[in-house]
Amino acid sequence: MGSTLQSNFTTESRYIVRKVGQGDNKEQIINWNEVKEYSDGLFMCAMEGWMRAEGIPLQKLSHAIKRLAVHLKDEQKIFFNEDQELLAAETADKKKSTLMAFFDLNQFSKEKYGEKITDNKDDSRNYQYSEIPEFFTFKIPERQWCFKSKKGKSALGRIYHVPVKEKELYYLRVLLHHIKGACNYEDQRTVNGIQFETNHDAVQYLGLLADDQEWIFALNEAATLRMPQQLRELFVYILLFCNPENPQNLFNNFITQLSEDFLLKNNNDEKLSMWLAFLDISEIYGDTYPPLDTMIKCQCPDSYDNQFEYSANVFKTNDQILTLENLNDTQRIYAQEIINAVKDESIIQRCFFLDGPAGTGKTYTYNVLNYILDNEGFNVLNCAYTGIAATPLPE
Template sequence: MDVVGQSDIQDRPDIIARIFHIKVHAFITFLKEDKTFGEVDAYLYTIEFQKRGLPHCHTLLWVTSPFKIRDAEDVDKYITAELPDFASEPALYRMVTTCMLHGPCGLLNVRAPCMQDMKCTKHFPRPFVSSTTFDENGYVRYRRRQGSYHTLGNGITIDNGYVVPYNKCLCSRFDAHINVEYCGWNMMIKYLFKYISKGVDRVRFTLQRSEIDCATSSSTTSNAVNEIKEFLDGRYICPHEASWRILNFPIHERHPTVQVLAVHLEGMQTTIFKENARLDTIIDIPTFGVTTLTEWFRNNQADTRGVNLTYTDYPSIYRWDTTAKAWIHRAITTKRTNTTIGRLAYVHPTAGELFYLRILLSHQKGCRSFSDIKTVHGRTYSSFCDTCEVLGLTGDDREWLRAFDEAASWATAAELRSLF
């Protein structure tokens, strides 16, 4: 048996990745079976690796309606930000004082890594609060009462102001640092973008000649400058993340049994179907298969006011109702007052027929079906590519020039090189 000690963390990232993968699955399984926070409706987690060491997991958990937190008193049932009682909970006390204390920082230790301009960047120590409350922005202020103290090994005495919020059941079960926070809508959106969707670490560096090389080179020689070689932007992957990817462990995972999870962010609705759902069950959902394109077909059959418009121009006199999933005729449609612009999602030229369909949607008008898109002068062609050739939209590299012109306005240098 190969035992990994504290000094072997950097030497055996493969074992660390395997053990952490097992622990993550045990953690998620425990949340669902134990129902620590109630009946799990959905979960989403991502594994993050840092340059300095071990992986850690960021998790978002949704619970069913009966278990949702309605007021500040409900928070105390699941989250604690105080030192436990040593006499009644000695094991939990040992775990909290070992893993769930911040710092110390502030006046107790002005040289702590979290200190900047004589202030803690994590806002510790937190003020004492007699009861849990919500502030005006919807953020929770956990109960931190005076009277509980703990003395560290170096003789420093700390209080509840340095306790990181935790759940007693999870900390007792896993004996590890598990920070638990209640997320309202404001905090959940922040958490999604700050942790769940955060990209990998990157390193920016330059390659240039040394002064000695520059002095020995001839001043009359003109060397070509290769900006790509002189400026590089590279990802940093630590040994643990490399092992994680080699072992083909997932970086992100969501609840496999969620039927429909609608997340409204910035006016955008994303629907996630469960992976083990039957196909006929998904098809029976009333809104299944209803898109802006299919409703453009249907609306052209029922309303002739927009048959002279292409799909990209349709928003000029119609607006899309996300609730009803239908095109609604605008009350004001004059060119002087209407500034609506229709934009199609980008499609890479290697996508084949989908790429040519996108081209045709900017030229064909009043279509009532996919067959109408492929119809020119009464003749229906077998593919979108053939239709583009008949209309003169391809065949002379114009589609590639059009693709480059469009990508040049938003694509990065790496994406442009890939497109080329």
């Protein structure tokens, strides 16, 4: 038995008509095929299309890369677990690096084939260190190089990078690329029967080092055109970014030009002026690695004591005599008030203001105060609201 619901509300009829007549309610679905989109957007040249059609592989690893260690004598890397330092030190000689094994391989070839290098391909002395992986395989358990079988995978050697600032290690790396058949570190720095004390000397004898002539030309040219302060800045830039071969020689050859302004201010005292120039170079150089004192040595003179302690505030002022006697009466009163306030902590007034038209000597008064207080051991910091106002003030 059906039932009938009577409704007198016109709003319900409108709702029913609207729902019946609106049609299907379907969501739009985007079928995103990322593989197809990539294939459709991929550019393929004629050569690649031909290789794909012929089934020729586009990518292939032809050679394995063998990383070769480089280190100075008894400075090889050793890996060990925590609390096993003593055991690691005792077994360090057994855990040979690829370089140590290379020396052993050459020693074995020497004992097998004699002192003279033979044409036998098994004689490792025919190859440089970087060429060894092409003919030998490094066996990790035995820590030694073994001759590679015909089925062995092709390999290329790559010696680890060494920064130029690690000088002896860097020169050892250079020698490994040029000298064959070395059985130890001493043989590696032996050239034409001459055993050199350092790797640097051996590399220099082989003519593999560029000299500092370029930096000498640069400093000579700058010395004729620029002030000593700018010359010292250039010298620091050469040390930081150009890796000169002999920084000490550069410093010794140009010390007169580098310290010329200090010579004029210190009655031509060469040793003191040289030391002050070295201190200024140290200040510009900063805390950069390697430390400056590892590249340049300069002896502190006996005439240098605390009263001459270097400060840019003292030595970069004008050539005028900075004393209270050179101030006029108003300037002198102002300067004396400030000096008294600095020395006497009981004085309550600690803030002073100097006003006057342009050219009346305000900056000169500041310089006098700076010079006097700095010489008496006080730390002085000059500040200004703008760069233009700060320019005439001591640094």
